Amino acid sequence: AQSVAQPEDQVNVAEGNPLTVKCTYSVSGNPYLFWYVQYPNRGLQFLLKYITGDNLVKGSYGFEAEFNKSQTSFHLKKPSALVSDSALYFCAVRGSSGGYNKLIFGAGTRLAVHP
Amino acid sequence: GAVVSQHPSRVICKSGTSVKIECRSLDFQATTMFWYRQFPKQSLMLMATSNEGSKATYEQGVEKDKFLINHASLTLSTLTVTSAHPEDSSFYICSARLAGRDEQYFGPGTRLTVT
Numbered sequence: 001a002q003s004v005a006q007p008e009d010q011v012n013v014a015e016g017n018p019l020t021v022k023c024t025y026s027v028s029g030n031p032y033l034f035w036y037v038q039y040p041n042r043g044l045q046f047l048l049k050y051i052t053g054d055n056l057v058k059g060s061y062g063f064e065a066e067f068n069k070s071q072t073s074f075h076l077k078k079p080s081a082l083v084s085d086s087a088l089y090f091c092a093v094r095g096s097s098g099g100y101n102k103l104i105f106g107a108g109t110r111l112a113v114h115p
Numbered sequence: 116g117a118v119v120s121q122h123p124s125r126v127i128c129k130s131g132t133s134v135k136i137e138c139r140s141l142d143f144q145a146t147t148m149f150w151y152r153q154f155p156k157q158s159l160m161l162m163a164t165s166n167e168g169s170k171a172t173y174e175q176g177v178e179k180d181k182f183l184i185n186h187a188s189l190t191l192s193t194l195t196v197t198s199a200h201p202e203d204s205s206f207y208i209c210s211a212r213l214a215g216r217d218e219q220y221f222g223p224g225t226r227l228t229v230t
Contacts, residue, residue, distance in 0.1 A: 032217055034217075034218060036221070041206075041224065041226065042223050042224060043119070043121070043208050043210075043221035043222050043223045043224045044159070044208070044210075044221040045221070046218050046219075046220065046221075049217060049218050051217055090158065090159070094217070102149075102161060102164065103149075103161070103219060105158045105159045106158060107157070107158045108157075108158050
């Protein structure tokens with residue numbers, strides 16, 4: 001069965017410091033991996049995706065994520081956090097076979113960036 | 116590009132009444148639309164997947180007679196919550212997927228409160 005784990009409920013970072021939001025996955029076949037961000041009372045905004053190719057994926061707002069097949073991880077990173085990055089971040093996976101349309105979401109990680 | 120709208124953004128209704136939520140892809144044609152439900156401080160739970168012109172595929176445990184989905188065109192899907200009860204109060208989010216693309220684009224969500 002497909003699943004996504006975001007082990008941290010909340011991540012606290014000082015503005016200007018690098019941030020990492022962790023995600024591990026379990027899927028049959030090759031994974032399609034995504035990161036989304038949600039601001040209060042809003043829908044999700046697409047940040048980036050990994051389908052194939054380079055393990056380091058660059059996305060919106062200066063975010064990037066590294067696909068690590070051996071560790072089945074897809075951690076979200078940013079070199080220098082902004083207060084405006086404070087939001088709820090969701091990792092999602094889609095399998096390449098069977099129910100290929102469906103995204104499975106992690107529980108979400110709340111990022112709090114302090115001035 | 117890839118903007119998805121939802122209407123209404125917020126609705127309060129009385130127990131026993133029905134509520135219709137619209138999801139529109141504004142600048143693209145969506146072959147597939149998805150409906151999610153999100154409880155406070157929780158992740159998104161997929162309710163159903165709808166393809167234009169065909170019946171929706173519901174996830175296990177989601178009552179298809181209670182949550183009616185109509186995907187009448189490539190730019191519009193509707194979710195009708197029939198005979199609403201207070202436990203149906205939630206944040207409902209739709210998403211749409213372009214043909215040939217992997218990521219989903221999300222609407223801003225509809226907060227339903229049943230009194």
